Amino acid sequence: MQRRCDRNRKRSKRRAIYCPIHGCHLDSVSQKYQLFADKAGQLQERGMNRKNAMLLVASQTAVAIEGEWVEAFWCEQCQQTNWYHVRKQGDRTYDISVAPSHLWQQVAGVMDPHGNPSVSEFTRRHSRLVSFQSLSDFKFVG
Numbered sequence: 001m002q003r004r005c006d007r008n009r010k011r012s013k014r015r016a017i018y019c020p021i022h023g024c025h026l027d028s029v030s031q032k033y034q035l036f037a038d039k040a041g042q043l044q045e046r047g048m049n050r051k052n053a054m055l056l057v058a059s060q061t062a063v064a065i066e067g068e069w070v071e072a073f074w075c076e077q078c079q080q081t082n083w084y085h086v087r088k089q090g091d092r093t094y095d096i097s098v099a100p101s102h103l104w105q106q107v108a109g110v111m112d113p114h115g116n117p118s119v120s121e122f123t124r125r126h127s128r129l130v131s132f133q134s135l136s137d138f139k140f141v142g
Helices: 040-044 050-059 101-106 121-127 133-137
Strands: 026-028 033-037 063-075 080-088 094-098
Touching (some): 033 101, 063 101
Antiparallel strands (some): 033 063, 063 080
C-alpha cells in the first residue's frame, strides 16, 4: 500500500529520455520543434490509411503530427549536444533516434540552411552587412 505522501505528490516528474549510446539521462537544451506533414506518404508512414491521408492533406496545407518532435539534448558522457527525433510512446516513455537531415524539412520555426531560393544573392549578401559602406555595389548614374 502506498503512503499518503506518495499518493499526493503533484510535482512534475523528469522526462525519461536516455542516451541511445550510453544509457545516461539526457538534458534538454532547446525547445521542441513540432513536426508537420505536407504529403500523404508522411502520414501513411505513421499508420494512417491512404484515403484518409489524401483527404487530410487536400483539406489542409500542413498537418501537425502529434507526439513527435525534434529537440536538442546534452549528453553528460559524450560531452556534446545532439539533435534527436523524439516519439512519445506512452505516458512517460519516449523513443529517440538521431534526427536525419530530411526531417528538418517537416519542422516549423527553423530557417533553411541554404536560404530562400527566391531571394537573390545580392539581397542575401546585403542583408548580412552591418555598415552603410555597401553603397559601392549600387552604380549610380550621375
